[in-house]
Amino acid sequence: MLIRRRLMKPAAVLGLAVVLAACGGTAADTGGGGGDAASGGSDAKAGAVNIGAVLPLTGSSASIGEDQRRGIELAVAKINEDGGVMGKDLNVIVEDSAGAANSAIDAAKKLVTVDKVAAVMGEYSSGVTVPLGQYLQQEGVIHMNVGSSSPEIAGIGDKSFSVIGLDTIASKFASEQLAGRGLMRAAIMVPNNSYGEGIVQPFTDAFKAAGGSVTETVLYTEGQTSYRAELERIAASKPDVVLYSAYGQDSSVINQQAFEGGMQKTPWFGIYLTMCTVDSAPATVQNQIGMDVNYVGPEGQDYQKAYEAKYGEGFASTFSGYTYDATMMLAKAIDDAGSTDADKIAAALKKLGSGYAGATGDITFDDQNQRSEQPYLVLKYTDGKVVEEG
Amino acid sequence: MLDFALYVATIAAVYALFALSLNLQAGVTGLLNFGHVAFFGVGAYSSGIVALHGGHWLLGVLVGVVVSSLLGAVIGRLGRTLAADYWAIVTLAVAECLRLVVVNEGDLTGGPQGISGIAGPFSSVSGLAGSLSWLVLCVVLAALAYLVAETLTGMQFGRVLRLLREEPMLAASLGHNITAEKTRVLAVAAPIAAVGGSVYTLYISYIGPNQLLPIETFLVFTMLIIGGIGNNRGAVFGALVIQLIYAGSRFLKDIFPIPDQSASSVRLLIVGLVLTAFLMTRPEGLFAEKLRRIDVHQ
Numbered sequence: 237m238l239i240r241r242r243l244m245k246p247a248a249v250l251g252l253a254v255v256l257a258a259c260g261g262t263a264a265d266t267g268g269g270g271g272d273a274a275s276g277g278s279d280a281k282a283g284a285v286n287i288g289a290v291l292p293l294t295g296s297s298a299s300i301g302e303d304q305r306r307g308i309e310l311a312v313a314k315i316n317e318d319g320g321v322m323g324k325d326l327n328v329i330v331e332d333s334a335g336a337a338n339s340a341i342d343a344a345k346k347l348v349t350v351d352k353v354a355a356v357m358g359e360y361s362s363g364v365t366v367p368l369g370q371y372l373q374q375e376g377v378i379h380m381n382v383g384s385s386s387p388e389i390a391g392i393g394d395k396s397f398s399v400i401g402l403d404t405i406a407s408k409f410a411s412e413q414l415a416g417r418g419l420m421r422a423a424i425m426v427p428n429n430s431y432g433e434g435i436v437q438p439f440t441d442a443f444k445a446a447g448g449s450v451t452e453t454v455l456y457t458e459g460q461t462s463y464r465a466e467l468e469r470i471a472a473s474k475p476d477v478v479l480y481s482a483y484g485q486d487s488s489v490i491n492q493q494a495f496e497g498g499m500q501k502t503p504w505f506g507i508y509l510t511m512c513t514v515d516s517a518p519a520t521v522q523n524q525i526g527m528d529v530n531y532v533g534p535e536g537q538d539y540q541k542a543y544e545a546k547y548g549e550g551f552a553s554t555f556s557g558y559t560y561d562a563t564m565m566l567a568k569a570i571d572d573a574g575s576t577d578a579d580k581i582a583a584a585l586k587k588l589g590s591g592y593a594g595a596t597g598d599i600t601f602d603d604q605n606q607r608s609e610q611p612y613l614v615l616k617y618t619d620g621k622v623v624e625e626g
Numbered sequence: 627m628l629d630f631a632l633y634v635a636t637i638a639a640v641y642a643l644f645a646l647s648l649n650l651q652a653g654v655t656g657l658l659n660f661g662h663v664a665f666f667g668v669g670a671y672s673s674g675i676v677a678l679h680g681g682h683w684l685l686g687v688l689v690g691v692v693v694s695s696l697l698g699a700v701i702g703r704l705g706r707t708l709a710a711d712y713w714a715i716v717t718l719a720v721a722e723c724l725r726l727v728v729v730n731e732g733d734l735t736g737g738p739q740g741i742s743g744i745a746g747p748f749s750s751v752s753g754l755a756g757s758l759s760w761l762v763l764c765v766v767l768a769a770l771a772y773l774v775a776e777t778l779t780g781m782q783f784g785r786v787l788r789l790l791r792e793e794p795m796l797a798a799s800l801g802h803n804i805t806a807e808k809t810r811v812l813a814v815a816a817p818i819a820a821v822g823g824s825v826y827t828l829y830i831s832y833i834g835p836n837q838l839l840p841i842e843t844f845l846v847f848t849m850l851i852i853g854g855i856g857n858n859r860g861a862v863f864g865a866l867v868i869q870l871i872y873a874g875s876r877f878l879k880d881i882f883p884i885p886d887q888s889a890s891s892v893r894l895l896i897v898g899l900v901l902t903a904f905l906m907t908r909p910e911g912l913f914a915e916k917l918r919r920i921d922v923h924q
Contacts, residue, residue: 293890332890341830346876349629367832370742388739429738
């Protein structure tokens, strides 16, 4: 009964620990504000209009998921204060996706079949949002994309809407920015995932149309301890500018190693610059330029005040505004339609989505129900913080 | 509610396939396969790729069975000079390599986006009839896999495998070819998981590379430990219990007044507590391996 057997239990217990740890992630990171304990018990409420949300509340994107949840919480409070939906209270049931496609579908199944929600918002990662949206489309339930930007989302179907601009728009904006600065030879460095892949083609097309050329495209594997090989390929192509996007540990390693290699002498342009630089040592990202979503539109001042009052801090991420807008739009659409029937809500949403004044700026849907205009900020990283470039 | 219960039961039956397959390797033969998810992946992607090219879903399942069996045999041969723990590391590496190939061979596998809109056998059957058809299919498959696993472990082959686990040197001295037996059990166990992968993919009509992460393997290990490693019945019930705990804990916040912002963390905490308490009070799992009990009573 020996080695093999003795090895097995600890190994399996270790496995269990890994499962739990991975699920746990930064789940504890919910601090920062006076939570409202009275809002608990979010079962489908009789006599209320129920909608659902699938968010990464645990796992590696948990801090974003929590911020997305805050947007919903604030919207629900405002809607119910103003008389609710169709004369009833609005109730949003938030389920955890743990950042994984299969548990997101578990969660959506529960929302659709048990809670019988009229619509579902979600998620954050493109790799989760696409299957989630497809499941909802198949079930004939309205889907609101509130945090993903892969162009793949546009093809989900007539029940799927996006309140956040997809990377086709972001890429076009980035290419205009670079061309406008006379940086005509760009190298691209983005993660090899659903999100990164969604940037490459639209950017290359738009940049060529603007007269630029792409010297090198690097889709890097996430989670590496060294990106020197990738960076050397970029440097060897002698670009005028490096267009990149990265998050978490990856961004810090990439910036550190590019800095050590003297590559920061070339301008770096970050797509979602806040995300790209927040985890990096300030010296390594000094003078980087980039773009980010403009989360406070002209109509967003009240929202910002409400957020600060409730949570006692400034916006934790750029994503709460989208869930706020999505919730507000859904409530309004259901109210306008006077029904929770998916086709009627979709029709009302289409009508509503032409110049809707949201907290994240004007929202207009194109013929694929995707947000067609997205205001972006042009930013520059200076001395430890990201500032708006004049 | 009924729909959701049917869904949970269907997924549990699919997980029972994974658990039965891993039990043959890890439980019966003592092969710590940390790359078990590779077999799931082969089945899942076979179905996905065949569906993408308009093939019949049965063809996808068949391709998955054949390819996974070959992969299993190769992995079995791979470690013939390695000690058990090093072999475990190699299996983890094989599964990760497979995942990276899937991510990078975009033309074949859909790359990081995965493959979606995969049509399954009951795609045209909607509502309750559809859910029931899926449940029946998956339960029948799980029952078949259970019978296969029981038969295998009951016959001489199973005895050799257990000997391999307990006393590999003795097995070798009795004339058993350790590498050949290892190769054989992997070639038989892999297709069971591949069928699970195929059915899962057809059922939720999506497969992406993030479903091939090592965490999925460890989840199946958890099921074995809870159910009782080395026991086929344990594997089936382990899968059911874990699936019930994960799905059932979603309703915690509906019953108890937990604030929204901590509901998900509380849910994970409860899942962890239940599993830990279970391991502490019943370390041998729900169904202990019978063989070992006989040893103890001697």
